Amino acid sequence: MNIAVKLCSYPGLDDRITIVRAGDEVDSVFVRTEKFNVLIDTLGTPELCQTALNLLGEQARDRPVIVVNSHMDWDHFWGNAAIAGKAPIIAHAAALERLRDPSCRQTLREKADQEARFRSVELVGPDVTFSGSTMLHGGDLSLELIHTPGHTPDHIAVWIAEIRVCLAVDAVEHPIPEVWSENADDLRLLRSSLLRIRDLNAQFVIPAHGMRCSPSTVDENLAYFEKLSDRVGSLNEVQLADPALSRSPGLRLQDFVPLPNGMAAQTIEFYEKCHQTNLRATIAAHKE
Template identity: 25%
Template sequence: MTPAAPETIAPGVLRLTAPNPGPMTGPGTNSYVVGTGPCVIVDPGVDDDTHLEALVAAAPGAIEAVLVTHAHPDHTGGARRLAARLGVPVRGCDLALAQPYDPDHRVDAPLADGDVLDLGAVTLETVHTPGHAADHLCFFAREARLLLAGDTVMADVTVVILPPDGSMSDYLASIARLQAMPIDAIAPGHGRRLDEPAATLAHIVAHREQREAQVRDALAAGPTTARAIAARLYPDLDPRLTGMAATQVEAHLIRLAENGEAARDGESWRAGN
């Protein structure tokens, strides 16, 4: 397979797309080479020799770490082998997940909110953004005011929130935090660079509020299930994604329950008191 050519998306930031396109990954996972020396590789994506070698070849200086935004296998798949090949640590959030999607993933050197990496001409700040996953980190390249968003923001599609490690309340709080940051552009984990961050983040909030209102209306009609609400909200959905859609609705229901607007009775949900 011919490796994707590196694309410069900001000074000191290169993007290469991993060869894992699909319904959940779009064109593939975006991997980033950040820094002018030393450098880090963010989200190597897949355990694919050609892709991993292309990442190494693209680095303009010595690679000091492999960073992961969160422990989902389309982001972590190549992390351990790449780190072993280079003799460097895997760095990310070391929060243990209730439902690990990549049981082989582990963090060698934890990163916490506010940690800063000096990568030559790039200063990379760690931002903890739980929501899509409890262990999710974004990385903010200060000089370019560019946010490496992982799966907190995706291009042209809605981010999936999957309980128990995903939380809609946490997600909206993370988006609010990003709205307060001096971001000029967003480099998502999947898809194109987003050059209107304020509009992008505002659209995410509006979309989630609209969905929440629709779920609230469904509860008002009487007790129901997450799967029944999903079938109502997503009538033309690819059948392969119906289970995911029901879990997404469940994330909204859990948020409503946290606010006293919904209650759960086994598999059924009803409006709160």
């Protein structure tokens, strides 16, 4: 698969922020401050990350660079090897647990078997970790790294208060985000993270998928989970036990959110699986 990397922005977005878009796969973000530059996520391969750095050119070299790994999902950190040793890499402490889990290398083996582009990937973890939240003080801009679990245990969002921009990564997504597991606790964490992001009152909320920047996406995600909870609450035990419940009329993905026109069948299938996980977690919460 040949993925094109490009630099782009959104209307009205501060010009110190650049969206680094790897096709339809994922967006990372480059932020310039007076003291240093920050790259939030390194894309899915070292080659993609290096292409992004080449496109950024002198603005990626005129001052020190700090890399932030938002979480240890492959499309967000497998490009780390392109910048390892050249810049410090920061992540939440829970990222180390995910990196050490055997499933991390298993995912790499599976994807390398499927696509040659992943065979050059070397798993490189963070140099610096933190718990809770931490702050990067860049002079004109300060980047608050906020632990926002639920999508994954290690997930962080980035809040830039001076320009009211939230880089929400995968905690917010269009059409829906995915909860980490079918466990009710993970669902509560994701909904709590969405509320925390909403309460920032950001002017721009920028996820890593969906090519959107409107704060309304947060409200839409919260409304989806609320509607899902209400619908589950109206079902009886026999209905709740149906393994095909997510495909039943009234409980399908498209019954909760409008799917974008022209969305590829493969992408729809992906979000249907996300919806199934969200539904099962909602059922678990209902039973509690």
